[in-house]
Amino acid sequence: xxxxxxxxxxxxxxxxxxxxxxxxxxxxxxxxxxxxxxxxxxxxxxxxxxxxxxxxxxxxxxxxxxxxxxxxxxxxxxxxxxxxxxxxxxxxxxxxxxxxxxxxxxxxxxxxxxxxxxxxxxxxxxxxxxxxxxxxxxxxxxxxxxxxxxxxxxxxxxxxxxxxxxxxxxxxxxxxxxxxxxxxxxxxxxxxxxxxxxxxxxxxxxxxxxxxxxxxxxxxxxxxxxxxxxxxxxxxxxxxxxxxxxxxxxxxxxxxxxxxxxxxxxxxxxxxxxxxxxxxxxxxxxxxxxxxxxxxxxxxxxxxxxxxxxxxxxxxxxxxxxxxxxxxxxxxxxxxxxxxxxxxxxxxxxxxxxxxxxxxxxxxxxxxxxxxxxxxxxxxxxxxxxxxxxxxxxxxxxxxxxxxx
Numbered sequence: 001x002x003x004x005x006x007x008x009x010x011x012x013x014x015x016x017x018x019x020x021x022x023x024x025x026x027x028x029x030x031x032x033x034x035x036x037x038x039x040x041x042x043x044x045x046x047x048x049x050x051x052x053x054x055x056x057x058x059x060x061x062x063x064x065x066x067x068x069x070x071x072x073x074x075x076x077x078x079x080x081x082x083x084x085x086x087x088x089x090x091x092x093x094x095x096x097x098x099x100x101x102x103x104x105x106x107x108x109x110x111x112x113x114x115x116x117x118x119x120x121x122x123x124x125x126x127x128x129x130x131x132x133x134x135x136x137x138x139x140x141x142x143x144x145x146x147x148x149x150x151x152x153x154x155x156x157x158x159x160x161x162x163x164x165x166x167x168x169x170x171x172x173x174x175x176x177x178x179x180x181x182x183x184x185x186x187x188x189x190x191x192x193x194x195x196x197x198x199x200x201x202x203x204x205x206x207x208x209x210x211x212x213x214x215x216x217x218x219x220x221x222x223x224x225x226x227x228x229x230x231x232x233x234x235x236x237x238x239x240x241x242x243x244x245x246x247x248x249x250x251x252x253x254x255x256x257x258x259x260x261x262x263x264x265x266x267x268x269x270x271x272x273x274x275x276x277x278x279x280x281x282x283x284x285x286x287x288x289x290x291x292x293x294x295x296x297x298x299x300x301x302x303x304x305x306x307x308x309x310x311x312x313x314x315x316x317x318x319x320x321x322x323x324x325x326x327x328x329x330x331x332x333x334x335x336x337x338x339x340x341x342x343x344x345x346x347x348x349x350x351x352x353x354x355x356x357x358x359x360x361x362x363x364x365x366x367x368x369x370x371x372x373x374x375x376x377x378x379x380x381x382x383x384x385x386x387x388x389x390x391x392x393x394x395x396x397x398x399x400x401x402x403x404x405x
Contacts, residue, residue, distance in 0.1 A: 005069075010302075021294030023087065025282045035220035035279045042216035042275040053187070053209075057202030102154035105143045110303070112136035114310045120318075156292045159285055165293070167391040168280035169300050171232060171273055171384055176304025178243065178377035179270045181312025185370045186263050189249070192344045193363045194256055204256065208263035215271020220279070228276050229392025235276075236385035239269030243378035247371045251363055262374075269381070274301070280395065315376065316369030317343065323365035329355055 024041060028034035059067045116133035119126060147153040160166050183205075190201035215235065222231045242265025249255045249262070278297050285293035324341055332340070336353065339346040344366040351359045 019294075021278065021282060021298060025294060027088070031279075031283065032220070032224060034283065035223060035275070038279045038282075039216045039218075039220040039275040042219070042271055042278065043213050045212065045216070045271075045274065047213060051206060053202030053205035054199070055202070057197070057199035060198040099150075099152075099154050102143070102146065102150075105139055105146065106154070109136050109140035109143050112139070114306065117310050117314050120314065155296065156289060159289065159293060159296070162284045163391060164280050164395055165284040167387060168232075168277045168284070169296065171236070171388055172277040172281070172297065173300045173304045173307075174380050174384055175236070175239070175270055175273045175277070176301045177308035177311065178239065178380060179266060180305030180308025181316075181373055182243070182246065182263065182266055182308070182377060184309050184313055185316055185373055186246075186259060188344065189259060189367070189370055190256075192348050193251055193367060194259075204260050205263070208260050209267050211264040211266075211268035212271035212274075215268045215273075216275045219272040219275035222272075223276055223279075224397055227393065227397055228280060228395050229388050232273055232276055232392060233385040233389035235269040235272030236381045236388060237269075238272075239266050240378045240381035240385065242266040242269065243374045243381060246374035247378060249367060249371065249374075251360075251367055266377075280392070312373040312376065316366070316373045319369035319372045320344065320362075320365045323368055324362060327358070327361040327365070329358070 020041065021038075024037045025034060028037045055071060056068045059071065112132040113136035116129040116131075116136065119129035119132065123129065144157065147155050147157050186208075187201060187205060190196045190204055191198065194201075196204065219231060219235070242262040245258050245262030245265070249258050281297040282293050320343065321341055328337060328340065332355070336350060339350055340354070340358065340362060344362050347354065347359060347362040
């Protein structure tokens with residue numbers, strides 16, 4: 001039931017977010033106004049990231065875990081009443097039909113790969129994990145080939161012929177991979193290693209998320225005088241610095257300030273690339289394809305978060321398990337051994353029953369995994385910064401005529 005509910009929420013988000021981006025691109029024809037609108041759009045995500053952990057943590061401490069889902073009900077009800085009144089209607093003149101077969105192929109490409117990555121983290125390079133990843137890649141190739149042949153594809157592959165479009169999508173994808181995994185690991189660190197209650201951990205996460213608000217507002221303003229490619233590159237360098245700070249986090253109390261500062265820089269960089277990256281993607285597409293470009297931008301960002309949780313979470317888990325193998329007492333009961341080797345969450349649940357010092361070893365092992373994931377994120381940000389500075393250098397400042405190709 002929980003998985004089905006989350007899948008339904010995912011479908012709703014997947015239809016809503018591209019619609020908002022397409023609507024913005026059609027409401028604001030002027031590049032400066034459109035970029036600022038996208039910046040405000042990205043800022044709203046920053047507000048969500050800031051308030052979500054705080055409100056969620058409070059609800060978890062006061063009620064049962066399902067209460068966090070009820071928080072959205074009155075908001076959605078208000079949206080259903082006001083949206084038809086306040087939002088203008090827009091329909092693409094040549095809108096095609098939804099190809100469910102293409103949707104099925106895309107899912108067959110993504111889900112086995114994510115499953116395989118998770119299995120590798122848990123059991124190593126087992127045949128079923130490798131087979132799942134291989135099957136997903138085969139379906140990915142079939143999906144791309146089918147899109148190229150169709151007159152009305154689910155994903156318009158011709159858009160990838162535009163260099164600014166392609167590079168901006170890569171930046172959004174990899175940038176959100178890093179942020180998605182880091183959000184997960186940071187929340188676990190604050191609660192399981194630093195020992196904060198959900199509400200207090202949410203306050204720290206919310207404080208760091210203020211960086212995304214600053215990035216979303218500042219990005220379009222900076223891009224009026226500095227070429228967007230260089231703004232994106234600079235934001236990625238800021239993110240890399242934040243991830244390097246997280247790579248040096250330890251288990252001491254002083255590490256909380258480092259976590260918040262590092263996560264804040266990561267959020268700041270993410271706010272900048274979310275605003276400018278989205279503008280580059282949508283702005284590079286012709287008006288009649290704004291909806292398709294918006295859908296790809298949002299799909300890439302959502303996919304990036306999901307992949308980040310799977311990949312970086314699996315990396316951190318693999319480091320944790322390998323580290324704990326060297327510190328597991330020989331006389332530990334089998335069920336206890338399985339819990340401790342599974343995750344820090346599981347080990348914390350039976351902490352009173354563990355030998356003295358073992359939970360501390362588990363926290364150290366988790367922190368080592370957190371550090372490793374942060375190092376990978378930092379390296380990826382540096383590579384992306386170089387790519388952005390080189391490949392997007394031809395894109396002019398906002399309002400300046402340029403060829404986004």
